[in-house]
Amino acid sequence: MIEVRDLYKNFGHLEVLKGINNKVEKGEVVVVIGPSGSGKSTFLRCLNLLEKPTRGEVYIEGKNLMDPRTNVNQLRQDVGMVFQHFNLFPHKKVIENVTLAPIKVKGEKPREAEEKAMELLSRVGLADKAQNFPSQLSGGQKQRVAIARALAMNPKIMLFDEPTSALDPEMIKEVLDVMKDLAKDGMTMVVVTHEMGFAREVGDRVIFMDEGRIVEEGTPDEIYNNPQNPRTKDFLSKIL
Amino acid sequence: MDLDFSIIIPYFNLFLQGALVTVKITALAVFMGIVIGLFVGMGKMSRISIIRWICIAYVEVIRGTPLLVQILIFYFGIPQIIGIDIPEYPAAVMALGINSGGYVAEIIRGGILAVEKGQMEAARSLGMSHAMAMRYIILPQAFKKMIPPLGNEFVTLLKNSSLATTIGFGELTRAGQIVAGNTYKPFEPYFVVAAFYLVMTLAFSQLTGYLERRLAESD
Ligand SMILES: Nc1ncnc2c1ncn2[C@@H]1O[C@H](COP(=O)(O)OP(=O)(O)OP(=O)(O)O)[C@@H](O)[C@H]1O
Ligand SMILES: [Mg+2]
Numbered sequence: 537m538i539e540v541r542d543l544y545k546n547f548g549h550l551e552v553l554k555g556i557n558n559k560v561e562k563g564e565v566v567v568v569i570g571p572s573g574s575g576k577s578t579f580l581r582c583l584n585l586l587e588k589p590t591r592g593e594v595y596i597e598g599k600n601l602m603d604p605r606t607n608v609n610q611l612r613q614d615v616g617m618v619f620q621h622f623n624l625f626p627h628k629k630v631i632e633n634v635t636l637a638p639i640k641v642k643g644e645k646p647r648e649a650e651e652k653a654m655e656l657l658s659r660v661g662l663a664d665k666a667q668n669f670p671s672q673l674s675g676g677q678k679q680r681v682a683i684a685r686a687l688a689m690n691p692k693i694m695l696f697d698e699p700t701s702a703l704d705p706e707m708i709k710e711v712l713d714v715m716k717d718l719a720k721d722g723m724t725m726v727v728v729t730h731e732m733g734f735a736r737e738v739g740d741r742v743i744f745m746d747e748g749r750i751v752e753e754g755t756p757d758e759i760y761n762n763p764q765n766p767r768t769k770d771f772l773s774k775i776l
Numbered sequence: 777m778d779l780d781f782s783i784i785i786p787y788f789n790l791f792l793q794g795a796l797v798t799v800k801i802t803a804l805a806v807f808m809g810i811v812i813g814l815f816v817g818m819g820k821m822s823r824i825s826i827i828r829w830i831c832i833a834y835v836e837v838i839r840g841t842p843l844l845v846q847i848l849i850f851y852f853g854i855p856q857i858i859g860i861d862i863p864e865y866p867a868a869v870m871a872l873g874i875n876s877g878g879y880v881a882e883i884i885r886g887g888i889l890a891v892e893k894g895q896m897e898a899a900r901s902l903g904m905s906h907a908m909a910m911r912y913i914i915l916p917q918a919f920k921k922m923i924p925p926l927g928n929e930f931v932t933l934l935k936n937s938s939l940a941t942t943i944g945f946g947e948l949t950r951a952g953q954i955v956a957g958n959t960y961k962p963f964e965p966y967f968v969v970a971a972f973y974l975v976m977t978l979a980f981s982q983l984t985g986y987l988e989r990r991l992a993e994s995d
Contacts, residue, residue: 584901586897586900586901609903609905610903612900612901612902612903613902613903615901616901616902617897617898617901619894619897619898621894623892623894623895623897623898624898625895625898625899625913626917627916627917627920636902636912637899637902637903637904640904640908640912641903641904641908642903682898685902686901686902689902689903
C-alpha cells in the first residue's frame with residue numbers, strides 16, 4: 537500500500553529525514569512516535585507530497601510519487617490527512633467543509649455529496665452541527681469534522697499528524713473513538729500520536745523515530761513493554 | 777472679507793455632477809485596480825521568476841513615482857508615442873486604475889499571506905489544485921482581510937482623482953475651478969468642493985465599517 541525507500545528530506549542545510557525505509561500493508565495501523573523535531577511530521581507529509589522529498593522513493597499503491605508523470609492531485613484524493621490544528625475552512629459551514637472537495641474535485645452532484653456528508657457527520661456524531669460554522673464548535677468537534685472531511689473523498693489511506701495534541705483532555709477520547717472505529721473498519725492508517733491507549737488497542741505496529749531515522753519498530757507490546765534501543769527506552773521513560 | 781455662499785446656488789448642479797463623475801471614475805479605477813492588483817499581487821508570489829520580477833517592478837514604479845506625473849505621462853506622453861490622442865475621461869480612469877493596481881497588489885498579497893498556511897495544505901491534501909484552493913479557500917478568506925485596506929484605497933483614490941483636473945477633466949475639483957473663475961470668488965466654491973469630498977469619504981468609511989462588521993459575523 538505504502539512503500540518508502542531511502543527517503544531523505546533536507547530543509548536547506550538541515551537534514552531532517554536521513555534514509556527512511558518502510559512498508560505499510562493494506563489495513564495496517566502504524567503509530568509513529570518520537571521526540572519533537574525528530575521528523576515525524578515531515579515523514580508523514582512526504583507521503584502525500586505536502587513536502588517534496590529530497591531523494592528516495594515513495595510508492596502509494598505502486599505509483600511512484602517522485603515520478604514527474606504522477607498526477608499529484610489525483611493521488612492525494614486517495615490519501616486523506618488530518619492535522620493537529622484541524623485546518624477547517626472557517627468561511628464554510630460544517631457540511632460545506634465536507635462536500636466541497638467531492639463536488640469540486642470529483643465532480644459529485646451536490647445532492648449526493650450532501651447525503652454522503654450527512655452520513656459521515658452522523659458517523660462522527662455531528663449530524664446536528666451540519667449547518668454551523670467551524671468557529672461554533674469545540675476543538676474535539678472540529679477534529680471530528682476534519683476527519684469526516686477527509687473521509688468524504690473515499691481515501692484508501694489516512695494520515696493523522698498528532699490529531700489530539702491540540703485538544704483539551706476531556707475531548708481527546710471522542711476523537712480517538714472515531715479513529716478507533718475507522719481502524720477497526722480496516723482503514724490503512726499512519727498516525728503520529730503519543731496516545732499509548734490508542735496504539736495498544738488498534739495499532740499493529742509502532743515506529744520510533746529519532747533524529748530523522750527509524751530507530752526501532754515492533755508491535756505496541758514490544759515497543760512499550762520491552763524496548764531494545766536505549767534511545768527508545770529513554771524516550772518512553774520521559775513520556776510515560 | 778465678505779463671504780457669500782449664495783453665489784454657489786446657480787452652480788449647485790455643476791458641483792453635484794462633478795461629484796458624481798468623481799465617484800464614477802474612482803469606482804472604475806478601483807475596479808480596474810482590483811483586477812490588475814489581483815494578477816500583480818499573485819504574480820509577485822509566482823514561482824516563475826520573470827513573472828515575479830515584472831510584478832515587483834510594476835509595484836515599485838507605481839509606488840515610487842507621483843500620481844500627477846503618471847497622469848501627465850498618460851495624457852500627454854503616451855499619445856506622442858502611439859500617435860493617437862487619448863480623451864480625458866479614459867486617460868484619467870486608466871492612469872488612476874493603473875496607479876491603484878500597484879497599491880491594490882500589495883493589499884491583495886498581504887491578504888493572501890495573512891491566511892493561515894494550514895488552509896492551503898488542507899485544501900491540497902483533499903486533492904484540490906493550487907488554483908482551486910486559491911479560488912475556493914484562500915481568496916475568499918483573504919478578501920475579508922482586504923476590506924479595510926481596500927476601503928482606505930478607495931478613499932485615497934477618491935481624493936487623488938482631483939489631480940485629473942490638471943488634464944482638464946470635468947470632475948468635482950474642476951467644477952470648483954470653473955465656478956471660481958466665473959464668480960471671481962475662490963473661497964466659497966473650493967470650500968464647497970472640500971465639503972463634498974468630506975461627505976463622500978465619510979459616507980464611504982461608514983460603509984466599509986458596516987461591511988467589515990457584517991463579514992466578521994461568521995468568524
Ligand atoms: N518548512 C520547514 N522549513 C525548515 N525547517 C523545517 C520545516 N519543517 C520542519 N522543519 C524542521 O525539521 C525538523 C523536523 O520537524 P518535524 O516537524 O518533522 O518534527 P516532528 O517530529 O513532527 O516534531 P513535533 O513533535 O514537534 O511535531 C525540525 O527541526 C523542524 O524545525
Ligand atoms: Mg510534528
